[in-house]
Amino acid sequence: MKVYSFPRGGLPYDDSTAPGKEAVVNAYLPTISIIPLGDSLKKAYPVVSIGECVKEGMLIGRGAGSGDVNIQSSVPGRVLKKVSWKDKDGLNNEALMIKLEGSFERLGRREEILHWNGLSGYDLQKIISDYGIVEMENFGRSLSEMISSARREKDKLTLVVRCVFDDPWLIADYALCRDNIRAVVDGAAIVAKACMKVNQIIFAVSRKEKELGDMLISEAGSLEYPVSLVLTGSRYPQHNNRELELALRAYEKKEGLNLGNFLIFGPAVLSAVHDAVVHKKPILDRYVAVGGAAIKNPQIMKVRIGTRIGEVIDQCGGFSEAPAKIVVGSPLSGREISYLNEPVGKTCYAIVAMTKSQVSTPKQQNCINCGECRSVCPVGLDPQIIYKQTRAMEIDNASAVGCHGCGCCKIVCPSALPLLETILEKNQEAVSA
């Protein structure tokens, strides 16, 4: 079967400190949960009072504005207080602290099943909105908002299930997909119906995980949408929407198809959609890859939303040495955290604790004109030139337009120059000019 990739740049990315594909370990239920209400960019307003008892899955925060989402409690308990903190990016975060009390409504009980085929697209979107389903990556965009914009598209759409694992820190999403194939497939069909414009569903799967692709296609045989499997390369950043679209356009051309615009979703959000619609269950937990050289026993864990990151690390045997940096998400694109009390949120797919030797970069040298940065840039930028222009105060912000921050240039630079940071800054200035 032919493999489709983006045409230029990129590089293989591996990390031996990431956990392997072994079985997923259930994290302990936290005695104290910190359930995020949002940050400076999006917010939910508490609908419960301090001291009030809440049930597992109960609405505790209501999204008020555009892009905001509802928040449910992942545990039963008593609301102790509202907490807030500023993260390393300067965003103000708010959360409700809940002490575990009472019995679980769902854990260990038989789940109810709703047959959703008779529901309209609007009914499905309402359920998705009520249960606060978000993209479960990046900034956690509201899925209901994404569905509304998809409906406004003039042409037909192709829904793409992205199972592209070019980054070893996406291993938790691989495990989630492997363990919840039916939920991912049904979630795709539900979103397709809610969008009302979807013509077909493509499962885009890394070539090295073809077996997973075959399982998805076999499960999807009963859907009312035409489905196909497209194998992609595993060169980083193949999973980025831009690079995935380029690979899919090559497939479209080769097969003589007209796929229209793409709606791309990872397995975590699709599985969450299935649980919300079929089991009336909000997002209570997240598969998280926990590793990095500073973690004693790296593993994939199923963690309740709101569990403190320090507790998750304790359950991996703690630190093997003092971490120099802890990142939520991939080390290439993730967010550094300041406190071990920060909670696991809906978008947290990895926790990486790095040692001093992992984060220390070689001393910066002058550019040696090796051309490596240019050759790996998937967008076709010339990081060397942009960096030199910036240093020489020759302002040309436009030359950085298109950079999507993959970091390939920074990884390969033998002179350890801060290419990524410089170019992202220029890109930002160009966008806001």
Ligand code: SF4
């Ligand atoms: S970070 Fe930007 S400039 Fe560097 S390789 Fe990626 S897209 Fe190109």
Ligand code: SF4
């Ligand atoms: S990779 Fe680094 S040293 Fe090589 S050309 Fe680019 S900036 Fe210069």
